[in-house]
Amino acid sequence: VPEGHSVHRIARQFSTNFVGRRVAVSSPQGRFDQGASLLDGHVLADSRAIGKHLFLQFDDERFLHVHLGMYGAWDFAGEISTDATMLSANGRMGQTNQRGTFLDAQAPSIDDAALAGASRAAVPADVSPGGVPGASLGAPRRARIRMAENEAVSAAPAEFPPEPVGAVRVRLLTGTAVADLRGATTVEVLDGGQVQAVLDRLGPDPLIDKPKAGERRFVRRASAIARPIGLVLMDQEVVSGIGNVYRAEILFRQRLDPHTPAKQVSEEKLGKIWRDWSKLLRLGVETGQMMTRDRLSPAKYAQAMANRDDRHWVYHRTGLPCRVSRTPIVMEMMADRKLYWCPSCQT
Numbered sequence: 442v443p444e445g446h447s448v449h450r451i452a453r454q455f456s457t458n459f460v461g462r463r464v465a466v467s468s469p470q471g472r473f474d475q476g477a478s479l480l481d482g483h484v485l486a487d488s489r490a491i492g493k494h495l496f497l498q499f500d501d502e503r504f505l506h507v508h509l510g511m512y513g514a515w516d517f518a519g520e521i522s523t524d525a526t527m528l529s530a531n532g533r534m535g536q537t538n539q540r541g542t543f544l545d546a547q548a549p550s551i552d553d554a555a556l557a558g559a560s561r562a563a564v565p566a567d568v569s570p571g572g573v574p575g576a577s578l579g580a581p582r583r584a585r586i587r588m589a590e591n592e593a594v595s596a597a598p599a600e601f602p603p604e605p606v607g608a609v610r611v612r613l614l615t616g617t618a619v620a621d622l623r624g625a626t627t628v629e630v631l632d633g634g635q636v637q638a639v640l641d642r643l644g645p646d647p648l649i650d651k652p653k654a655g656e657r658r659f660v661r662r663a664s665a666i667a668r669p670i671g672l673v674l675m676d677q678e679v680v681s682g683i684g685n686v687y688r689a690e691i692l693f694r695q696r697l698d699p700h701t702p703a704k705q706v707s708e709e710k711l712g713k714i715w716r717d718w719s720k721l722l723r724l725g726v727e728t729g730q731m732m733t734r735d736r737l738s739p740a741k742y743a744q745a746m747a748n749r750d751d752r753h754w755v756y757h758r759t760g761l762p763c764r765v766s767r768t769p770i771v772m773e774m775m776a777d778r779k780l781y782w783c784p785s786c787q788t
């Protein structure tokens with residue numbers, strides 16, 4: 442299941458290579474014909490991830506809302522970004538991403554400037570094989586990339602646009618890039634009010650909320666709940682974007698027993714959890730990997746980036762010795778999801 446960092450990276454792919462362009466929207470599979478026809482021919486004005494939710498805002502104030510669920514994936518092809526550094530450099534990291542700004546279509550913003558330029562250029566120009574003038578490492582290049590829980594880059598299709606393959610629920614096509622969505626649990630067209638209703642139900646996201654405000658909101662929500670902290674961290678109404686891997690790893694990093702009732706976790710500790718999630722999420726967006734170990738030597742770091750099993754403290758390590766205490770890591774089911782933890786370190 443894609444966790445928050447994956448969805449933020451997908452949002453950045455759209456920001457970098459689709460925002461500001463007129464988009465042909467279709468449903469090759471046919472199940473989203475009506476929604477697609479509402480968006481077809483409009484300019485994509487903004488792309489934003491909040492937790493595991495993606496919102497693509499079009500120039501007519503309609504939004505495409507996507508939640509990938511367990512099996513969803515985006516396939517991008519054409520002039521696209523395949524390099525993690527590029528995605529982070531051209532993304533909106535560090536910009537003030539207030540919920541209000543996101544929905545306030547009247548406020549002048551960078552997007553409006555891009556939009557004005559895009560309307561004048563009015564797209565379908567042919568893809569230039571050489572790519573962007575002055576292209577440097579990481580600039581968009583002709584390729585194909587599948588973005589879901591993991592990312593897989595492959596050679597560009599011979600033709601552009603490629604024929605849709607299989608059950609493509611939604612296709613977004615510009616003159617230079619195409620995005621095909623398959624298998625998502627939520628695909629819908631919303632207006633601003635409906636988007637706000639979704640946002641109102643979501644806990645804070647470290648890349649959207651201001652650090653202190655996000656932390657306060659998380660601490661306030663979590664400290665009111667009697668359920669175990671191991672469940673609460675995956676409750677998207679309490680905090681956005683944490684899934685099974687980050688849940689296990691954050692609890693280990695904080696040496697916290699997953700069964701501790703959330704309301705018994707000190708506010709200081711909850712604050713640390715929030716700040717740790719903020720750090721891990723940023724790292725995940727930058728690298729495309731759920732790297733949760735730190736203080737690794739350069740060689741160990743490279744090894745961990747190449748091999749998932751070396752990236753984590755406890756996740757997927759049932760029966761293996763804890764990297765700190767040598768105690769065998771335990772796996773148990775918590776609300777139907779596998780939870781990994783160390784009974785010696787996490788008390």
Ligand SMILES: [Zn+2]
Binds near residue numbers: 764786
């Ligand atoms: Zn241990």
